[in-house]
Amino acid sequence: MKSIFRFSVRAIALAVIGGQTLCLLITPLFTAVAFSLFDDIENWFRSFRKPPTRLKLVEPTFDGDLARHAAD
DSSP: OHHHHHHHHHHHHHHHHHHHHHHHHHHHHHHHHHHHHHHHHHHHHHHHOOOOOOOOOOOOOOOOOOOOOOOO
């Protein structure tokens, strides 16, 4: 009876340690893949939105006559 108990405890211990090790190795991989998928989905949804209009920067032009009156 003792030998059967010893083998079952060993089997349970190996299953627990193996499961913990597998989770430790899979978690970083799953996290990176999930982040990449959510990022791709976000970019896909943003492609449907109309991009905001951007204002163009324009150099101001000064007329010589206007500059003279402004200085007076």
